[in-house]
Amino acid sequence: MQIFNEEIKNALEKNLYEHFAEFIEEQTLPFKELMAYYRCAMLEVSTKFNVLNEEFSLQYDRNPIEAIKTRLKTPESIMNKLHRRDIEPTVENIEKNIYDIAGIRVVCGFPSDIFMLADALAGQDDITVIEKKDYINTPKPNGYRSLHLIVETPIFLHDKKKLMKVEVQFRTISMDWWASLEHKIRYKKNVTITDEINSELLLCAEIGAGLDKRMEEIHDKVVKMTETGNGKDIV
Numbered sequence: 001m002q003i004f005n006e007e008i009k010n011a012l013e014k015n016l017y018e019h020f021a022e023f024i025e026e027q028t029l030p031f032k033e034l035m036a037y038y039r040c041a042m043l044e045v046s047t048k049f050n051v052l053n054e055e056f057s058l059q060y061d062r063n064p065i066e067a068i069k070t071r072l073k074t075p076e077s078i079m080n081k082l083h084r085r086d087i088e089p090t091v092e093n094i095e096k097n098i099y100d101i102a103g104i105r106v107v108c109g110f111p112s113d114i115f116m117l118a119d120a121l122a123g124q125d126d127i128t129v130i131e132k133k134d135y136i137n138t139p140k141p142n143g144y145r146s147l148h149l150i151v152e153t154p155i156f157l158h159d160k161k162k163l164m165k166v167e168v169q170f171r172t173i174s175m176d177w178w179a180s181l182e183h184k185i186r187y188k189k190n191v192t193i194t195d196e197i198n199s200e201l202l203l204c205a206e207i208g209a210g211l212d213k214r215m216e217e218i219h220d221k222v223v224k225m226t227e228t229g230n231g232k233d234i235v
């Protein structure tokens, strides 16, 4: 009986491994291809921001963008997201259900630059905005601020055009600084984040938002002074 059970177990395991090997073989190439498409889409959109920054630099002598960061979601993170949503892990399902595989973070000097750049991107005739989450006018309860857009952009392959989704997160320097540190603090292993820590994080986010507002007001004042010629010597 024992030997019989062992045999069944071995057969089942063999079957499982064979299935797994088949799955990897079938999905690896299409998965790599899909990730390459997302990488191209990410390049397309980040080039658009570089062009906008260059244009502003030439026309208005200023750069609204402080930094552009790009990242492709890792296979592990994609699998976790599918698992969380109870979606079968196939390449088709990844493309159909996950919108933030290609991610671009645009870090700006002032909050108004964020909305100006988002409008400039949305206005381009090859871009379609699929989703918009404005966590600047309506911050998350924990204090998180950013403007998130999911856009669709075409990539041109040798024989076809493919529409790919890209997530763009727009933040000011202070929003980016807060989000990076909050993420580090919140995801420390084996630590429970208390209400007190949450309140402190929220307070820091609010201080950051206050500073953004004041810096923007100072900037506006200086721009007005230069426009009227009033502040030549002061600026």
Ligand code: 0O2
Binding pocket: 100, 103, 133, 140, 142, 144, 148, 178, 179, 180, 182, 183
């Ligand atoms: P990663 O590695 O940064 O991409 P969804 O992605 O739509 O299923 P959700 O929460 O509705 O889930 O999306 P949302 O609100 O658009 O936020 C997604 C991303 O925004 C996160 O990506 C973070 O990058 C950022 N984000 C959102 N909320 C917070 C926050 O409270 N703190 C920080 N630091 N970042 C936040 P991922 O998927 O978490 O990871």
